[in-house]
Amino acid sequence: MSVFKKANYALRSLFSKRKVENDLDEEIQFHIEMETQKNLASGMPPNEAKRLAKVAFGGVEHTKEICRDSFGARILADAFSDCSYAFRFLGKRKGFSLSVLITLGICIGANSTFFAALNSLVLTPMPFAQSDQLVEIYRSDLNSGNQKLGNSLSLLNEYAEQKDIFQSVAYFSYKWMNLEIKGQTSRVKTIPVSNDFFKTLRSRPVRGTLIDHESDDKSAVLSHRLWEQLQQNSEEVVGTTIVLNGDPFTVIGVASPEADKVENWAGIFTKINQTNQSIDSLDEELRAANEGTIWARLKIGVTENQVQSSLEFLENRFLSNANSWYQENNDIRLRPITVSKVKVEHTKWARSRLYLLNGTALLVLAIGCVNVSNLLLAHSNARSHEFWIRHTIGAQTNRLVRQCITEISLLSFAGWICSLAVCAFGVRLLDAYSSELFELDEGVSFGLEAIAYSLITTICCCLIIGLIVAWKSLGGLKGSGGNLSVTRATSDQSATRLREFLSIGQTALTLALLIGVGLLVKSFYQVVTQDVGFSGDSVTTARVHLPELTYPDPEQREQFKDRLLEKLRSTAGIESVAISSMIPTYGYPDNIVTRHGANNQEGSGINRAYFTYVTPGYLDTMGVTLMEGRDFEESDESGWQDPLLVDERFARIHFPGKSAIGERINLGGAPRNPNNWPEIVGVVETAKHTSIDGSDFSLPLVYRPLKSSWVREFSVFVNSTRSTSDVLKELNEAVASIDPSVPLFRFGNLNTIVDETLRSRKGLLLLSLAMGSIALALAAIGMYGSAAFRISQKLREFAIRMAIGATETTLVQASVKRDLQLATFGLGIGLFIAFASARFMASWLYNVAPFDWQVSASLTLIVFATCATSSYLPARREIGEGKVRL
Amino acid sequence: MNKPSKNLLQGTLDLLTLRALRDEDRHGWGIQQRINQIANDALLLNQGSLYPALIRLGKQGYVNTDWRITENGRRAKYYTLTKQGRTQLEIETQQWRHYAQTIDLILETI
Numbered sequence: 001m002s003v004f005k006k007a008n009y010a011l012r013s014l015f016s017k018r019k020v021e022n023d024l025d026e027e028i029q030f031h032i033e034m035e036t037q038k039n040l041a042s043g044m045p046p047n048e049a050k051r052l053a054k055v056a057f058g059g060v061e062h063t064k065e066i067c068r069d070s071f072g073a074r075i076l077a078d079a080f081s082d083c084s085y086a087f088r089f090l091g092k093r094k095g096f097s098l099s100v101l102i103t104l105g106i107c108i109g110a111n112s113t114f115f116a117a118l119n120s121l122v123l124t125p126m127p128f129a130q131s132d133q134l135v136e137i138y139r140s141d142l143n144s145g146n147q148k149l150g151n152s153l154s155l156l157n158e159y160a161e162q163k164d165i166f167q168s169v170a171y172f173s174y175k176w177m178n179l180e181i182k183g184q185t186s187r188v189k190t191i192p193v194s195n196d197f198f199k200t201l202r203s204r205p206v207r208g209t210l211i212d213h214e215s216d217d218k219s220a221v222l223s224h225r226l227w228e229q230l231q232q233n234s235e236e237v238v239g240t241t242i243v244l245n246g247d248p249f250t251v252i253g254v255a256s257p258e259a260d261k262v263e264n265w266a267g268i269f270t271k272i273n274q275t276n277q278s279i280d281s282l283d284e285e286l287r288a289a290n291e292g293t294i295w296a297r298l299k300i301g302v303t304e305n306q307v308q309s310s311l312e313f314l315e316n317r318f319l320s321n322a323n324s325w326y327q328e329n330n331d332i333r334l335r336p337i338t339v340s341k342v343k344v345e346h347t348k349w350a351r352s353r354l355y356l357l358n359g360t361a362l363l364v365l366a367i368g369c370v371n372v373s374n375l376l377l378a379h380s381n382a383r384s385h386e387f388w389i390r391h392t393i394g395a396q397t398n399r400l401v402r403q404c405i406t407e408i409s410l411l412s413f414a415g416w417i418c419s420l421a422v423c424a425f426g427v428r429l430l431d432a433y434s435s436e437l438f439e440l441d442e443g444v445s446f447g448l449e450a451i452a453y454s455l456i457t458t459i460c461c462c463l464i465i466g467l468i469v470a471w472k473s474l475g476g477l478k479g480s481g482g483n484l485s486v487t488r489a490t491s492d493q494s495a496t497r498l499r500e501f502l503s504i505g506q507t508a509l510t511l512a513l514l515i516g517v518g519l520l521v522k523s524f525y526q527v528v529t530q531d532v533g534f535s536g537d538s539v540t541t542a543r544v545h546l547p548e549l550t551y552p553d554p555e556q557r558e559q560f561k562d563r564l565l566e567k568l569r570s571t572a573g574i575e576s577v578a579i580s581s582m583i584p585t586y587g588y589p590d591n592i593v594t595r596h597g598a599n600n601q602e603g604s605g606i607n608r609a610y611f612t613y614v615t616p617g618y619l620d621t622m623g624v625t626l627m628e629g630r631d632f633e634e635s636d637e638s639g640w641q642d643p644l645l646v647d648e649r650f651a652r653i654h655f656p657g658k659s660a661i662g663e664r665i666n667l668g669g670a671p672r673n674p675n676n677w678p679e680i681v682g683v684v685e686t687a688k689h690t691s692i693d694g695s696d697f698s699l700p701l702v703y704r705p706l707k708s709s710w711v712r713e714f715s716v717f718v719n720s721t722r723s724t725s726d727v728l729k730e731l732n733e734a735v736a737s738i739d740p741s742v743p744l745f746r747f748g749n750l751n752t753i754v755d756e757t758l759r760s761r762k763g764l765l766l767l768s769l770a771m772g773s774i775a776l777a778l779a780a781i782g783m784y785g786s787a788a789f790r791i792s793q794k795l796r797e798f799a800i801r802m803a804i805g806a807t808e809t810t811l812v813q814a815s816v817k818r819d820l821q822l823a824t825f826g827l828g829i830g831l832f833i834a835f836a837s838a839r840f841m842a843s844w845l846y847n848v849a850p851f852d853w854q855v856s857a858s859l860t861l862i863v864f865a866t867c868a869t870s871s872y873l874p875a876r877r878e879i880g881e882g883k884v885r886l
Numbered sequence: 887m888n889k890p891s892k893n894l895l896q897g898t899l900d901l902l903t904l905r906a907l908r909d910e911d912r913h914g915w916g917i918q919q920r921i922n923q924i925a926n927d928a929l930l931l932n933q934g935s936l937y938p939a940l941i942r943l944g945k946q947g948y949v950n951t952d953w954r955i956t957e958n959g960r961r962a963k964y965y966t967l968t969k970q971g972r973t974q975l976e977i978e979t980q981q982w983r984h985y986a987q988t989i990d991l992i993l994e995t996i
Contacts, residue, residue: 005947023953024937027914027963031933034915058934066934070941 006072013071024067032057078399082406089407096379097411099781100372104415106774107368108457109422111361116423116450117430118354121440122347123449127258129202130297133167134342135304137294137311139335141608149335150290153272154279156194158314159296165307166296170200171272173292174263178545178743180243181230187545187745188226188267190244192292194277197269200297201259208238208253210269217273220249223266224257244270246549261346264441284326285669287318295342304339311337325669329592350438353764356844360771363513367775369461370506371782376408376469377499378789405466412462419454437763468498496790500822503786507826510779511863512833517772518855519841519848524765526847527758533687534584535623536750538575538719540727541583543746544735545713557712560738564716565615567734573722574730578618579706583715583746584689585757588612590699595654596664596677609650610699611667612689613638613706613714619645619684621719629661629682637707642678647686650700659683667702678704717750724749764844779863780870787819788874798879812875819871820864827860899931899939901982904948904967904975913962914940940965948974 013020032053039049057063068077090097125131137159139149153171160169171194179188198210198221206227211219220242222230227237241248249270260266279286298307315332322330329335344351387400427446435441544564551557561579568577582588588610616632619625627648636643644665651660664677671677689701706714720727728747735742746753791798798811838850848855906912906920917940918933943949948971954964967975 006945009941009945023963026961027937030913030960030962031915031918033960035933038919056933058932060934063934063937066938067941070938070945072945 010072010076013068014077017077020071024064028057028060028063032060078402079406082403083410085403086407086410090410093379096375097414099785100375100411101414101418103368103372103778103781104412104458104461105418105422107361107365107778108415108419108454108461109426110771110774111358111365111457112419112423112450112454113426113430114354114357114361115453116427116446117434117438117444118358119447119449119453120444121434121438121442122351122354126261126343126346131343132341133298133300134200135296135298135307135339136342136345137296137307137337137339138345139290139337142334142336150292151294152287152289153194153276153292154283154286154289155294156277157279159294159311160196162310162314165299165302165310167299168196168200169294169296170194170197171277171292171294172197172262174266176545176745177244177268178246178547179268180246180741185741185743187743188244189263189265191223191263191266191269192272193269194272198255198259200295201262202297203256203259205253206256208251210253210255211271215252215271216250217271218247218249219252219271220244221269222251222254223260223268224255225260226267227254242268244268245545246547261442264435264439282318284323288326288330304341308337308339311339329669347440350440352843353438353760357764357767357771360513360516360768363509364771364775364778365457365461367506367509367513367778367782369465370502370509371778372411372461373465373468374499374502374506374782374786375789376465377502378786378793401470404470405462408466408469409462412458412465416454416458419458420451423450423454433763436759437767439760499786499790503783503819503822504826504829506779506782507823507863507867508829508833510775511827511830511860512837513775514772514859514863515830515834515856516837516841517768518859519845519850519852520765520768522852522855523845523848524758524761527761530688530847532584532754533624533685534689536584536754538721539621539750540718540720540724540731541715541747541750541753542728542731542735542744543583543713543715544742544744546742548712550739550741551712554708554710558707561615561706561714563738564734567737568716568718568730571730571734574718574720574727576617576621576719578621578717579615579714580618580717581613581706581709581711581714582689583753584687584750585754586746588689588701591667592669593650593654593702594666594668594670596666596670608699609646609667609702610689611702611704613704613709613711614645615706618703618717621717622687623719624687625685627683627685628659629680631682632703632705634707636681636705638705638709641676642704643681644678645682645684645703646680647684647701649686650702651680651683653700665702715746724752776863776866780866783819783823783867783870784874787815787871788878791815791875791878795878808879811879812872815875815879816868816871820868823864823867823871826867827864830863831856831860898982899935900943901975901978903936903939903943904971904978907949907965907967908972908975911964911966913956913964915962917965943971946974947971 032050035053035056036046036050039052040046044052054060126134128134138151141147141149150173151171156169156171159166172191174189174191176187177190179186179190193211195211195213195215199212203210205221206224208221209215210221222237230237237251238253240251242251243249249268255269259269296307298304312332315330315337319327319330319332390400391397424446427444427450430437431444434444546557546560551560565577565579568574590608590610593607593609614632616634616636619631628651629645632643632645646660646665654660654665655663660680660683663680665680666678684703687701716731718727718731722730728744731747732744735744798806801811802808834856835851842850902921903917906917906924912920914936915933918931918936921929921931940949940951944951944965948968949965950968951963951965953961956962
């Protein structure tokens with residue numbers, strides 16, 4: 001009942017405000033008149049009777065104020081009038097309002113954009129049922145910088161038997177294959193999966209069925225994306241035959257869109273044949289392979305740590321009975337087992353990038369908030385006279401605080417609307433480039449979470465800025481003791497001190513942020529200008545895959561390669577041609593290095609090496625210098641005492657202080673035939689084949705002869721003075737003349753292809769540069785606005801000083817000097833912040849120290865110059881043009 | 887020697903107001919007069935503070951209001967005690983008596 005009564009009172013005071021006010025007024029007047037009449041009746045003179053009646057009642061306005069408060073909707077009623085006043089006030093100061101609005105819009109918009117990306121790509125759970133039960137199991141190599149290794153198919157059955165910890169276990173890998181469908185050939189990423197793959201994901205088919213124990217070995221399931229692309233949602237897809245690398249498969253179903261998330265650009269899921277799935281985990285070589293990924297669904301209540309302990313127990317048990325080669329190279333202390341949530345592993349790479357971008361955006365927001373606070377503080381300082389008058393005629397302090405907060409709320413709300421527009425644009429941009437920037441083939445969306453985040457950020461900014469401004473602008477009311485004067489020469493000292501403090505903070509944050517961005521820029525510069533050890537300018541490349549079914553015989557493959565090389569070498573304008581199994585920067589296989597006659601149980605240092613198969617002439621074509629020994633010759637082939645080329649890094653690591661020529665090594669344990677040790681015949685310049693930006697842990701490289709190797713997928717490198725398109729045309733014709741069914745892929749100029757691996761780094765750099773530019777612009781605008789306002793407040797003081805002998809130049813100097821003193825403080829703090837946070841930057845840098853003095857010094861100078869300009873220009877404008885008059 | 891305090895004990899204004907309305911509907915000035923009359927001017931009632939108290943009691947549902955014409959022909963806002971208000975008056979009266987007895991007991995004993 002009383003709730004309704006209370007609501008009734010509140011609503012009446014809100015919507016029948018005039019009537020309620022009139023009633024209150026009439027009631028109080030009646031009371032005073034009755035009291036006056038009583039006083040008159042007791043014989044008082046009329047004036048005295050009235051005066052005493054008013055005295056007995058107390059302050060009429062004060063009583064009315066308390067009554068209004070008692071109605072219960074006072075804050076709401078005041079909010080309307082505050083809003084209307086704030087609209088009028090801000091409308092008159094369009095420039096000021098616009099600058100605050102744009103600052104908040106950009107800063108909050110940028111934050112919301114990166115949060116939307118973080119939320120879409122990292123925070124949102126994977127779209128599988130109870131996805132928190134899904135874990136990835138892998139081993140990492142401590143000797144190779146904790147590099148994550150793949151897993152072996154032979155472990156699948158061993159793990160699947162652990163019924164007390166796993167509900168189900170799945171194995172999958174990927175390979176790019178030639179897909180023939182409806183007479184057209186294309187490349188598709190194929191995901192060979194074990195029987196329990198879809199069961200582990202708890203995924204359901206969109207059409208047909210999914211791969212399981214009952215499926216035929218030649219079963220294929222189309223990914224949802226490929227189905228949409230190829231079949232255009234046709235029902236006829238199930239039961240059709242497709243050809244993968246010449247091998248026919250029957251499409252048994254279409255996977256749900258969720259299953260596409262397992263691997264970026266997943267195209268087709270095929271079943272790993274039953275024989276391979278049944279292999280024994282007791283074979284050391286098979287067990288040590290690292291070709292695929294194992295995912296498992298945990299039993300309810302089982303933790304990752306429990307699983308890890310169980311798997312370590314299994315591995316230790318195997319190790320105790322394994323051969324010495326396995327024991328040496330698979331020690332659990334050097335190659336520990338890790339059990340980690342699938343989501344964590346899936347987003348590891350994107351996560352660190354997004355944290356960096358979100359951190360940068362938060363710094364920019366902090367700079368923006370300081371900027372806005374400074375501007376508002378300057379304005380509120382100018383309004384101190386207005387507040388003082390309102391306070392004197394009865395406005396309570398909290399009422400004035402509410403007024404300040406209302407104005408700031410309105411600005412923030414408008415800023416929020418702007419930020420949503422910025423965010424919508426930013427999200428579209430990130431969505432378009434998410435695979436390049438974050439290496440996740442998942443879109444970035446602008447959902448409710450991003451809107452809520454931007455709203456919460458806006459409210460926080462509004463409260464922080466509002467409270468700072470209200471506290472400082474109204475603190476003066478108490479301090480002034482009513483002695484505030486419009487005619488005083490300078491502004492409130494405490495507000496000035498706060499403004500100076502904020503200026504220092506802004507300069508410090510700007511410098512710290514810019515140093516971070518500067519390090520990324522220098523790092524990128526180092527990457528693009530470094531000597532990678534090979535020259536891709538005039539090299540055109542294309543990749544070829546010879547399917548097993550059409551090229552089952554190694555001789556056929558050799559013939560294809562020989563004919564291709566022959567054709568290309570006889571083409572006019574082509575200087576040299578070579579074939580390599582790998583293409584620079586696209587991932588190289590690696591294996592353990594075993595030295596003939598040496599103790600290979602080093603246990604520390606790098607004992608693994610990348611390897612590639614190349615034809616003679618590869619070094620010439622790629623511009624890699626031979627340092628010692630000889631290049632491959634046409635007679636060199638794999639299989640019997642392979643001749644090897646190693647890079648200088650390899651020679652330095654394994655044969656320090658002596659020549660590596662003639663030394664015998666093998667990749668992956670000792671050869672079964674002791675007469676079969678490969679021999680190093682040449683040492684070549686160390687080229688950055690595997691990674692040019694240091695994002696991959698770099699191992700030394702071993703070149704093996706391509707001839708007689710197992711290689712069925714390879715890249716052709718053509719060094720020519722002719723244009724890339726011309727060479728590609730020649731390449732196409734040469735391949736088509738040998739076998740028209742073999743498509744070319746990953747083709748183009750080598751430099752262009754290698755540069756593609758830098759797209760992510762470039763994207764991150766551009767985003768950081770944008771953030772840094774915004775921060776510097778905000779700092780410049782903030783300092784300019786603050787200096788201009790401070791000078792306008794001191795014009796009377798300057799006039800007095802000029803009257804007693806100061807010149808315009810000395811006044812400008814004094815003004816700029818004060819700003820530069822503050823800037824110097826800020827720069828000092830900024831350098832300290834940059835120094836203290838340097839270690840967080842280390843993983844993003846390439847060939848640049850986390851605290852690089854050149855970057856720090858040059859950016860400190862830039863920020864100092866910006867501060868000096870932002871301070872000098874308004875001082876010159878206000879003082880130096882004869883505007884100062886008494 | 888200090889004069890005896892005439893200040894109302896905090897929280898007692900609502901009780902006195904309800905009591906003043908128990909036997910008769912009154913306007914604000916009438917309530918104040920009635921309290922002063924009973925107390926023989928022993929209490930210093932700030933007249934202005936009565937009105938926020940009346941709004942408070944109204945919101946709690948203890949009093950109703952309506953505008954009437956007084957004996958002098960003036961329009962005035964009258965306050966009427968509701969059933970809920972009467973119950974509240976009884977509760978608060980008992981509480982006050984209990985409280986006063988306790989204080990009295992302490993003063994007598996110590």
